[in-house]
Amino acid sequence: xxxxxxxxxxxQKPSNVTDTSFQMKRxxxxxxxxxxxxGSGKGDGSGIDLNAEMVKRVTLLRHHSDVTRKETVIYxxxxxxxxxxxPCMSNLMQAAIPLICDSSKQVRDELVKLFDTIxxxxxxxxxxxxxxxxxxxxxxxxxxxxxxxxxxxMFMQVLMRYCGDxxxxxxxxxxxxxxxxVLGWTLTAPNSSKKAQTTSMGITSSSVxxxxxxxxxxxxxxKAMLEFIRIxxxxxxxxxxxxxxxxxxDADAATSxxxxxxxxxxxxxxxxxxxxxxxLFIKQFAQDSVSRAxxxxxNLNSTxxxxxxxxxxxxxxxxFEDPVTRxxxxxQYFYPSIKRQLPALIKDGGECGRTAHSFSNVLQQIIx
Numbered sequence: 028x029x030x031x032x033x034x035x036x037x038x039q040k041p042s043n044v045t046d047t048s049f050q051m052k053r054x055x056x057x058x059x060x061x062x063x064x065x066g067s068g069k070g071d072g073s074g075i076d077l078n079a080e081m082v083k084r085v086t087l088l089r090h091h092s093d094v095t096r097k098e099t100v101i102y103x104x105x106x107x108x109x110x111x112x113x114p115c116m117s118n119l120m121q122a123a124i125p126l127i128c129d130s131s132k133q134v135r136d137e138l139v140k141l142f143d144t145i146x147x148x149x150x151x152x153x154x155x156x157x158x159x160x161x162x163x164x165x166x167x168x169x170x171x172x173x174x175x176x177x178x179x180x181m182f183m184q185v186l187m188r189y190c191g192d193x194x195x196x197x198x199x200x201x202x203x204x205x206x207x208x209v210l211g212w213t214l215t216a217p218n219s220s221k222k223a224q225t226t227s228m229g230i231t232s233s234s235v236x237x238x239x240x241x242x243x244x245x246x247x248x249x250k251a252m253l254e255f256i257r258i259x260x261x262x263x264x265x266x267x268x269x270x271x272x273x274x275x276x277d278a279d280a281a282t283s284x285x286x287x288x289x290x291x292x293x294x295x296x297x298x299x300x301x302x303x304x305x306x307l308f309i310k311q312f313a314q315d316s317v318s319r320a321x322x323x324x325x326n327l328n329s330t331x332x333x334x335x336x337x338x339x340x341x342x343x344x345x346x347f348e349d350p351v352t353r354x355x356x357x358x359q360y361f362y363p364s365i366k367r368q369l370p371a372l373i374k375d376g377g378e379c380g381r382t383a384h385s386f387s388n389v390l391q392q393i394i395x
Contacts, residue, residue: 081106081115088122093131100126100137104144111148120156127163127182128175135178139185146189154190161198168205176209177241180248187254195259199353200343203361206252210245214339215364246378253386260357261350262392354393366390 087099103119110116126138145152153160164186167179183202186194194202207214256262339360347353365386372383 077110078113078115081110081113082118085115085118085122088126093129093134096126096129097131097134097137100134100141104137104141107141107144107148111145111152116152120152121159124156124159124163127160127167127179128170130172130175132174132178135175139181142182142185143188146185150189153186154193157190157193157197160186160190161194161201165198165201165205168202168209177244177248179205179209180244180251183251183255184247187251187258191254191258195255195353196348199259199347200339200345200356200360202255203252203357204339204343206248206255207361207364209248210252210368212364212368214361215367242377242379246382249372249379249382249386253382253389256357256393257389259350260354260393262389357393362390362394 081103084099084102087095090096090099100123103123110119123138123141126134129135129138142153164179164182167175167182170176170179204214342356347356369383369387369390373380373387
């Protein structure tokens, strides 16, 4: 039976209604983000601690959704000018560097832009993380997923622009072997028999065919390899050669004021680590066999230079600080294999042909 309404009386409210007639200017919750005053210096003037806010968002870089990861990288890219000198950059780099091997192409593309923005604002941030960058770059170059392997070149180009010298010092041989694997080239070991002449790079036929079909990625990796070798060996680009020619007269004038020959042994050495052959700061670990330990101890001769009979696998664990040693290693182990691959690329023409032609000129400069 429907209840009859009385005239002039308001409609009766249900029993579970909530009274919302009260008004509050501020609601305080136990889990609310800490608010600081505009003049406290902890935020950006809006009263929010910017460093704490950035640290809280870092976990989104490990989100299961690739869309969320991409949007988070884009957000951090826009915030880099404001947070470049904050402590949260350490947390950001530790979470962002593993995305080099992310399964999403869009995330990797945005990550390249993020590294480029960081390098433009402060290259030292990338230099401080060079060990982790080297690890994940090598992981990308040897990755089983072909698109991740192909995109290693675009990361290398950005890093070579801001921390190239640190990268070649950190992993000279390992990165060169990685480029060979990405491009699908075989690496020939010198002074070896015909049966064991070609070093296995673990290259699958599918990755080589995919790289040959996609000329754009092949050209990007060729450019990255060319820049890596140029910086590692100290070869000058065309612009640097012109600058060197313009200042040659000043260098000749400075040579006349050099120290006399009897004082040269007491001057600062011209090359780094002149007493490396003494092995004062080297920790040697036990090898698999006595023969390998013997060979490893003979990698450096009495003058601190690399011996000619050292294998590429043994030298991979060493870091090479000076361009002279890196150039010697390159000429002995990598130059013949690269020289054998360039003529076919030059003959094909296109962007890869032009890059290969520049590559050939740099190799000629290194040999001379």
